[in-house]
Amino acid sequence: MPLKTQQDDAPVLNLTPMIDILFLLIIFFMVGSKFTEMERSVDLDVPQVSDVGALTSAPEMKVINVFNDGRVMLGTREIELADLKTELAASLAEYQDLGVLVRGDSEVPFQQVATVLTTVRQAGIAEMAISVRLTNQRR
Template identity: 85%
Template sequence: MPLKTDNEEAQSLNLTPMIDILFLLIIFFMVGSKFTEMERSVDLDVPQVSDMGALTAAPEKKVINIFRDGRVMLGTQEVNLEDLKAHLTASQAEYQDLGVLVRGDSDVPFQQVATVLTTVRQAGIAEMAISVRLSNERR
């Protein structure tokens, strides 16, 4: 037979940890606002520099597609070798570590791929890659 007790205590919520965190946040923001006030009150004339543009993340690799009919495309724009070299030289001047990915059709003569790679190298691009697809055959 189960024992019944008449002394049932009501459940209570302990708010002490939440109040502690609240006080810590208040202290943090009070101290942080004091530091910004001190920074503004310092009478300092900092040097000026010319605007060199915003610092940006490294751009994606430029993709050059070589089609079997001889067309060369830089991204979605069809270019000849002179335009390709000019565009890559300008892009490389903006970002020194620019990379290029060359994708040639499997029926394109390797001479045409080599010519495009030479043009990329003449533009000053050091990071080059060639895209290939793995075959399903095991040898």
Template identity: 50%
Template sequence: MPLKVQRDDQTAINLTPMIDIVFLLIIFFMVSSHFTNQTSTQERDIAIKVPVVSDAGALTAPPRHRVINIYDDGQVALDEDTVSIPELESKLTDARAQYEQLGVVVRGDGAVQYERVAEVIATCKKVRIQNLNIAVSNQDSVNR
């Protein structure tokens, strides 16, 4: 007696169009909805006096490093502002007070006297900058 073989001819349901429609609806509702600022609504509803602080600084990410350029004529620039050595010391002191792990990159022109570079490095040491880097060029890149 021959065995009856049952074939499972059920077709699989294609869910791709339904997923497309769901994503389109999500995008539509995200674009068309109006988001409100919850904190401002809550601040109006609840009468709380927030304490006032005299020294409230902005929450910003600390800069990775500051750049000190020493030009061939001996001028010193912190980032892009030309400064004297006392001004440099003052600005670095303020920056280090704000960001304890502040890094400094010293970029001296090849023609500048080393005395000027040493003066800038001494200023950084006086301010207690511990992350001090000196920028140099690779010999291969200079010859190209």
């Protein structure tokens, strides 16, 4: 097996492209800061408005829990199905893309969950989801 008797040249790091990019960034920010200074020096009387606060973000999905004993909770409070429909319709009027997450107890008959889903649909909400828990068992 032949042995290597001469050394290879050490790798060289070419810094020229990195320096070019650095100079381009410096020029970009210098020119950008000049434009903001010129914009502020324009004599313009802009209209005034009162501070009404920030725009509200989209609400999170409403969570409906269906319990084994037939109780239905919207968020943290118990609610009847007729009131659920009314309240969801009112919330939908405020935000058109409102979504609902239905969580049913594992022991609850599916008919109760189906009734809640029907009530949600009658309120006009199209985005619905059902919450489940994944098991770690493989077959």
